[in-house]
Structures are given as C-alpha cells and as structure tokens.
Amino acid sequence: MNLGPHAAFIIVAYAVAMLVVVALIGWIVLDHRAQRRNLARLEAHGVTRRSEKTA
C-alpha cells in the first residue's frame, strides 16, 4: 500500500486513534476490576446492601 508523500501524517493519525481507543478500553477494564475488588473487600467485612441480606 503506497501512502504517498504524506504517509507520516496518515500513520500518526491512525497511531493516535489506536492509542486513544486502547487507553479508553484499559481505563474502563481497570476501573471495573477496582470496583469489583472494593465490593468484594466490603462484603468480606460483612458490609452488604439490605436487598442482598434479605435475598
């Protein structure tokens, strides 16, 4: 594939797009793990929601 005389601009644009998307996905995945960990720690200490106690 020949990207012509402005290949650097095209490659940098796609690289930035990939970085932003990977950063977004990484942030959301890590945040999910952190919230799950926090919930598990609280439940291990016996702190649960009322709806879960009655269930």
Add this chain to the structure above:
Amino acid sequence: MALIDLANPTRFLRLANRALPWLVGITGAVFVIGLYLATNAPDDYQQGATVKIMFIHVPSAWLGMFGWALMSVAALGTLVWRHPLADVAAKAAAPIGAAFTFLCLVTGSLWGRPMWGTYWVWDARLTSVLILFLMYLGVIALWRTVEDPSRAARAAAILTLVGAINLPIIKWSVDWWNTLHQPASVLKVGGPSIYATILIPLLMMALGFTLLFLTLHVAAMRNEILRRRVRTLMLMQAQTAPGSGA
C-alpha cells in the same frame, strides 16, 4: 420488558453483563471489515492517500457530538424525571465523548497540515469543536469536584443543557460562516457528495466507532453503578463503626 424497567440499576447490570460480550464481538468484527475497506479504498483525486484520515476523523467528530447529545438527553432525565440511571449515563458518557472529540481535533490537525498547509486555524468549525472539548473537560471536572453524586448530577445536567447550544453551531458553522473547513459532504440535503468507493468504508468505520462508543458506554455505566454501590457500602460501614455514634 418495558424500557422503563431498565431504570432499575440491578436489572441494568444483569443486562449489561449479558450484552457486553456480544457488543465486543460485533464491534470487533465491524472494525475488521471497516479497516479492510479503509485500507483498500482508492486515493482521492485531489487529496491522495490523506483521505484515509477521514475514516477516523469524521466518525470521531460525529461521536464527539453524539456524546454531548446523549448527555443532554440524560440531563433532561436527571432534571425533569429524576431517572435513576440518567446521571449514571451522563457521567459515563463524558470521558468517552471527550476522547472522541480529542481524536477529532488531533486527526483534523494531522489532515489539515498537508491539505491546508496549517495544523490549525481559528475558523468557526475548528473553534466550536475545541469549545466542545473544553466543555467536556469542564463537565468531567464538575463531576469530580462535587462529592455527592446527586448534587453533582444536577449541576452537570444544567451545564450540559447550556452547552448543547454548541451542537447546532458545530453542525452549521460551515454554512453560517466562511470557513477553511469544508461544508458537510455526507449528512446533507440531496444526499452524500462522496463517491461510493470512499463513502462505504467511511460508513462502515462510522458504524464500528458507534458500536465502540456504545460498548464503552455500557461498560462505563456498569462501573459507575458499582462505584455508587461501593460508596453506599462505605458510608454504611462508617456509620456502624465503633465511635460513629450510630
């Protein structure tokens, strides 16, 4: 099941857990097709291969605006109907919308330099999109500044609805003012003015980006619901701790 039933956070979590693997799979498949079509799309007769930047720039621009529109609908849900998931949806959309607006600005600059001879001009389209990005940062800062989520939601909802005025300005800035940025060539009266060999990859990439936005948004909403549960449990723990007076 009625749509209103999804307002229950527990039910939303169950649905999100079921839907996310499918969304991830479909998004990935659409991106593979979109990138294949984008890679094999012909060069533009004037812009050469730089037209390939359009396949990420235009969807990013659409989604930057879509994110704010989604937040505006959620803001109405917060202020008018006090919908349980409305402020969760608004808060989760802000960083994703900001990321796509940032991507729009960066890829636009990288496209502008070889085509216009400059990375940036203060024309109406570029400036109004920069304002959109700054407003996203403002809303994110507001969410982080106010500790009580319901108070933060109301303040952010008002700011979001005021900021929604910028959306029609972005859309029609190229018609209302004399701008270096080109007028609309896809969403316009009379249909797209792009040839099908470039339009089809663009639409496929736009579909992939939109699915990516929705997937990330559902995942971020799930995180926000869990964060609020953690906050509630920590408050309960603090109230029942010895010496708390409870």
